[in-house]
Amino acid sequence: MxxxxxxxxxxxxxxxxxxxxxxxxxxxxxxxxxxxxxxxxxxxxIVGVGESTLPQVRDFNEFLGLDEAEFMRETNATFKLAIEFRDWAREGDCYFHPFGVHGHAIQGIPFLHCWLRAKAHGHHFNIDDFSYPSVASREQKFEFPSKDMSSIRSTYSYAYHFDxxxxxxxxxxxxxxxxxxxxxxxxxxxxxxxxxxxxxxxxxxxxxxxxxxxxxxxxxxxxxxxxxxxxxxxxxxQTWLPCDRAWALSNDLDADSTATTRCTAREAGWQWRIPLQKRIGAGYVFSSRFTTEERAREVLLGNLDGPAQGEPRLIRFQSxxxxxxxxxxxxxxxxxxxxxxxxxxxxxxxxxxxxxxxxxxxxxxxxxxxxxxxxxxxxxxxxxRVRDFLILHYHASGNRDGELWRHVQTMQLPDSLLDKLEIFKRRGHIHRYRDGLFSPASWTAIYTGQRISPGGYDPQADNIDFDNMLKTMMELRERIAANVATMPNHAEFVRGYCAAPASGAPHGSVHV
CATH class of the missing domain: 3.50.50.60 (FAD/NAD(P)-binding domain)
Incomplete structure (x- = not known):
């Protein structure tokens, strides 16, 4: 120019x-x-949609040259290692979408196909046990990833919960x-x-x-x-993403200071829980086609982890x-x-x-x-890409009952998602994008967490000695558990690194 x-x-x-x-x-x-x-x-x-973030926000902060601890103090922030999904495929289910991989390749074969082979032979391992950030999230632990790329403590990233x-x-x-x-x-x-x-x-x-x-x-x-x-x-x-309302509020802190965002399936949508240093962000995303605003408000208030801070606010939107x-x-x-x-x-x-x-x-x-x-x-x-990933959560909701869930389980999918889903169901293949947000590790988390089982696995996995493969997998699981056990508690780490000032934060907005 x-x-x-x-x-x-x-x-x-x-x-x-x-x-x-x-x-x-x-x-x-x-x-x-x-x-x-x-x-x-x-x-x-302001409708501040996005209190819970992805690791890419760290790149943005680094581009500006922000001091991480200062930024976290000023925004009431905590750390985030994963998103925890409860009750999505079946009541009582729980799985994590972690900011990291599941396992590692064994003799050149992707870990997912080793896991599928073990499953086909009766070994029903919880795949989250092979994900360092998932185990850390479950145990409410946190520390910064190791810069030593040969260490198992380098196999994850992190984001933030902030106001x-x-x-x-x-x-x-x-x-x-x-x-x-x-x-x-x-x-x-x-x-x-x-x-x-x-x-x-x-x-x-x-x-x-x-x-x-x-x-x-x-x-x-x-x-x-x-x-x-x-x-x-x-x-x-909205044909594919019919939720069009959300009730949002804050509630008092409880005993859980997790480095995870929690998303719990409800009768006509899902409820979020986002732990900050001084409060918990809570809300219920729902479809007005399948419930009333009054009933949705009742569901939210009946499922809080602590006393509400004020009245919930209704947000209307369209996907x-x-x-x-x-x-x-x-x-x-x-x-x-x-x-x-x-x-x-x-x-x-x-x-x-x-x-x-x-x-x-x-x-x-x-x-x-x-x-x-x-x-x-x-x-x-x-x-x-994000739209299709969200649709997958709803469509793969297993045997959840209710009008919303029956609708999303039987709806016609966009071709861009249908092709990916059919290929995975046939033999566990996950396409790796050149552009776009979600990696194969993310798709693996949702597919396995919501009980989508492929009809087979990569036959090259059969070239690995089965006993050695199982031994490698179990050793990895033990290493992750042992390393997580030595990590600091998440709440203690936050208090020592970036405790927010005691004064109250302004709240002229609703944050989802």
Whole structure:
């Protein structure tokens, strides 16, 4: 790019998505290349979907150069090693989706196929026993992974549970210290250029007119720019993901300080439990087609781990996404771009990966449509892969009873998921993506945890001496158990590393 005129970037909306983008742009671009202005209204309540995160958020924090212990103190954060699923395939079932692998290859054969071979011969091992983070989660232990890649203590990663409202506020302070201009106000008019329909400026209630070259819509479900002004269509995915409501609240801490997010299947959806340092985030995601709001509220309040902190708040949503997230000179981020229920803690990740795509495809003037096409292609892949992964949880719900569960067990699957499921059922094959979020280890966790059994295993596994294979597996299980036994308790580790200040946290928002 030859022009020395700074690109004027206008972000509409704060929240987690808006402030993650603002911080990234502030970190990446010098003022002579790009100026960033963020507009947000204090009158609009924040729905901070994404209190529970994935390990990729650590990459984002490291890019900014954040101090981990400080960030965790400021956001009431704890560590996270896995997602724990209860009662999904059958009442009483429990399994983990860990941030790490299950076992290791034996004589070049993937561990899953060794496990399947053992199972076929009557050895019904719990596959979670071969996952270091799963065992640590079960025992409520935590420590940082070893940097020695030959150590069994290096076979996992970690993420965080944090207060999304406090995280956005933390990023705001970080960005404003580095020169970002924030304007508090409400947009009353979006002014389009007559010749091409691009956004020219925004008019605030104060009368101020803010011009820009690139506009980022972080205005949440309303989509003030991408939806209301540019009329970009919404692709509805409620056929496959019928949950459209959530009751959310906080409750007092209990004795369990786990490094896991807990997702428990309920009669018309599922309930989450997210342990922070000072409270537990709780809520119930449900489908209004299969229960009433009153009944769902009753189910949530009847299944809390401690006394509720205030009344639950109802959140309405619709699973799906914009057919284009980048249209003309507007890019939708966060809830303005799409929504997938937080069953796999992907909400903040979807904002983060969109920020990454934008940073790598950042446009000059005029905007090259090829960049927009590539951005939309990459976002499509991410949304579709996450969508299919979430659908799998519902569809593979075994013998759970109830109208919702009968619907998802018998519904027609999207072809992109149906193909993967059929291949796994035939011989345990899991496709490895070049792009997209979930690795074979993640698919293994859901397939095995929800009792999807393939008809066979890789016949090359039969080349391994069976007794030696079993011996290797049992030795691995014992090594994991022995190492986890020496780990610190999760709550003690958090208190020693990043104890949050004693003052109460502001809560003007609901965090899912």
């Amino acid at each position: 030859t022009s020395q005129i700074p690109r004027r970037i206008v972000i509409l909306g704060g929240g987690t998505a808006g402030w993650m983008l603002a911080a990234s742009l502030t970190r990446a671009f010098k003022p002579q290349y790009a100026t960033v202005r963020l507009i947000e209204s204090g009158d609009i309540s 999304a409202y406090l995280y956005a506020a933390y990023l705001r302070r970080w960005s404003e210290k580095r020169g970002l201009k924030r304007t508090e106000g409400t947009v009353v008019d979006v002014n389009l250029r007559a010749e091409d329909g691009f956004i020219q400026s925004l008019t605030l209630a104060s009368g101020e007119v803010i011009e820009g070259d690139l506009f980022i819509d972080c205005s949440g479900f309303r989509g003030v720019l991408i939806n209301q002004a540019l009329k970009m269509e919404w692709e509805d995915w 799906g996404r914009r057919k284009k997230s980048w249209h003309k000179n507007c890019i939708a981020l966060g809830l303005a771009s799409g929504f997938l229920e937080p069953l796999e803690s992907t909400s903040i990740y979807m904002s983060q990966i969109a920020v990454n795509f934008l940073m790598s495809l950042f446009p000059g003037q005029p905007i090259n449509p090829v960049l927009a096409e590539e951005y939309n292609r990459l976002v499509d892949i991410e949304y579709t």
